[in-house]
Amino acid sequence: MPQGSGHVLALCGGIGGAKLALGLSRAVAPDQLTILVNTGDDFVHLGLAISPDIDTVLYTLSGLADPVRGWGVRDETWNFMAALGGLGGETWFQLGDRDLATHVERTRRLAAGESLAAVTEGFRRAWGIGPRVLPMSDDPVRTRVETAAGWLDFQDYFVRRRCEPAVTGLDFAGAEAADPSDAALTLLASPELRAVVICPSNPYLSIDPLLAMPGLRRALAACPAPVVVVSPIVGGAAVKGPTAKMMGELGIEVSVASVARHYEGLIDALVVDAADRDQHVPPGLDVVVTQTVMRTLEDRVNLAKAVLAAADRIGGSRRRSE
């Protein structure tokens, strides 16, 4: 396989991960990118099957995403929520009128016997998205958060309680028994795989649900292609979301070194921001310093290119040493 060719597999969660996934989609050919998405945040709400991270990735790649909020769709209206509130219904999880079609149609198709992968593939095609988007599993894996208030369902912790309860533990119910995406396992074993990119998503909430599936963790550890992680920690803080707060609560130092240790044995390179260039990381790990904060589309594409360049360097030196 010539350097700079082959398939790229990205592992990602929601908003932060989707930004890099979008960058990757502009840096490689559409048929050379597969995005494997966390489903630990999935839940059933108002009887609807909701897959927040899959939707964020699909909306981001299709251009449907709201550019300000980062979640949901642009030009959204909220008349359903207003009417539901008028009926005394549950309104803590915001569902826009357009977004709702995604959940209603997904729920309908799942009830008709389609797999989550098939539903996601149907949405991808309907929205004209080039890269393949895979749920990490068709089986339910449910992230649960242990707090002083007891074990909470993820969305209860994340949305309803706004990440306020201190986290003492995490569980990914169903992960042990869940079958990881077949297509992802096939890719991970393929000699045509150019790189695995772990997006700058929350390692504990967004990537660990994937790694909690023993088959996927094994396949990643055995993967012949370079595995590159982009640190979601920049200058001792999280770019977005509850990552840093949660790390503190779990007694983990908020640093790129902690991110590196978290993925130890699975990754070949760590991409960090210039702010973290002097951080110590475990030996044997390539460290690439570049701008990791993505504000513009150009930032996303540039980061994607830097990540792929790092992977290609590792892949090239492996081939030379063979």
Place this chain on the structure above:
Amino acid sequence: MPQGSGHVLALCGGIGGAKLALGLSRAVAPDQLTILVNTGDDFVHLGLAISPDIDTVLYTLSGLADPVRGWGVRDETWNFMAALGGLGGETWFQLGDRDLATHVERTRRLAAGESLAAVTEGFRRAWGIGPRVLPMSDDPVRTRVETAAGWLDFQDYFVRRRCEPAVTGLDFAGAEAADPSDAALTLLASPELRAVVICPSNPYLSIDPLLAMPGLRRALAACPAPVVVVSPIVGGAAVKGPTAKMMGELGIEVSVASVARHYEGLIDALVVDAADRDQHVPPGLDVVVTQTVMRTLEDRVNLAKAVLAAADRIGGSRRRSE
């Protein structure tokens, strides 16, 4: 019971019936009116439990109804439908963004174990509606239409095919086994009942599902209060909808006489429009001539008052002859 007092029970279907129900709600005290509504049109669509006639009655009585269309809610938006269409979903049954909250919340409550009557009561209270609104049954009754194209589900015939196939028969699946509303049966046997009003709904599609429940039909036939029907046929045509077309297809003359014969043995009086004053009806039936076409709120209230006056005359003469 003094004349002009007591409870009024209205039997009705959708748009035409809801108009008179609204008139009745302005003609009697809120706690003296109960509206028993057809559920034969109910269906599950996109996984949502939809009760078109109940919703039309609730929207009409609450003032939420769209004043032009007659169905759905005012100030409606259609972004859900547009997005569903973008996903290749089924868009033949129009669901507005606000209206959708009704179906999602009903579906959620039914799945949680509430009866349709309890859900309807919850919506009635949330929307500040005075009169009681009862589904004809908590058990499923499904109107099916026999056509040259075979047996069709009601909404398939009514909405998707716009009543185009010629009707050769009707069936109300589940009606034999369905338990009619307890509250309606209690009212029908009550000496406090002032009148039963059969609204100008389609007798074959909207009222027959109620009468197809043997217990309700028996209770209506044995009811001590006057039963008054308002003809949905005016001048040999239907005021609205497929009533006349369907009567023709079923070989029934499109006339108030046919309406009278249809309800023979169940009703005491027939309210007809001036256009039909010379029509022959079965002997023994009071015929009241008034304006039955309801364009304004005043028309609705005036018709309600005329219907109640007819009932009170019959009730009064019965009491005198006792």
